[in-house]
Amino acid sequence: MLSAAETGKMVSISVADEGPGIPQAKLDSIFDRFYSERPKDENFGQHSGLGLSISRQIIEALHGTINVENLLDRQGSVTGACFTILLPRATPLPRPPKALHHVVTDTATQQSPARTQAPAIPPDVEHARQQVEDLVGQNRIDEAIACYRAVLVRHPNLGAVHAAIGALLRKQGHHQQALRALEQAHSLMPHEPSLNTCLAVVLQEMGRIDEATAQFRQAIALAPDEPSHYLGLVRLQSLTLMIRLWRPCASLPHRNPASTRHGRPACISHSARP
Secondary structure (H helix, E strand, O other), rough: OEEEEEEEOOOEEEOOOOOOOHHHHOHHHOOOOOOOOOOOOOOOOOOOHHHHHHHHHHHOOOEEEEEEEEOOOOOOOOOEEEEEEEEEEEOOOOOOOOOOOOOOHHHHHOOOOOOOOOOOOOOHHHHHHHHHHHHHHOHHHHHHHHHHHHHHHHHHOOOOHHHHHHHHHHHHHOOHHHHHHHHHHHHHOOOOHHHHHHHHHHHOOOOOHHHHHHHHHHHHHHHOOHHHHHHHHHHHHHHHHHHHHHHHHHHHHHHHOHEEOOOEOOOOOOOOOO
């Protein structure tokens, strides 16, 4: 059962079940890394013991808390368990402004990569945009990029076009070229926060996590009321945390075939069982 309620400046989210509950002495231990408390009829090694540990670290990074307690009936018998998450209540956000110029991209950043700063779109640029949309719809990405590059010969300072080329190059997997195009767009439109978000996504995919984090933070500083920037940063931090949690398993010197199940090493500590 899922429920939520406002409690002052916090929001409370509760998830309850009707299972066997959790041993009283283990209510804190279940949040430890690699700890797994499972029924006796389940085979060892089917669970990583990381889910609750990762959940707690993500929630604490958002200045919240997570706790668990057993549910009891009138006779004092356990009827299930209830996890409660407390998170700071968010201030209502204004509706983000609509982009003045639509450029072709994908949904990785949850918004258009750039907004034009010009009051009007040159007719040849609008015509090229329509051509690019048709080409992308036919998966002719290289021709779409060439079409926009032809526009830049006539209008080299259109940051939105540089941003669109960067998005298309990323779609093709050309991350280094995409990064250069987006950096050029950012130099022309330095106060456009969604460009910081696009840069962050490309840098993240290139494994440059610190630089990606800095770009997300810059986007937040430029547009603190835009929720997608916060969401991107949280996703990046969550992914980084999961990689760090699994790193001890990946660095094991050898694998014991007897401890491998379904092709994965059982590289977790023995779970405590009652």
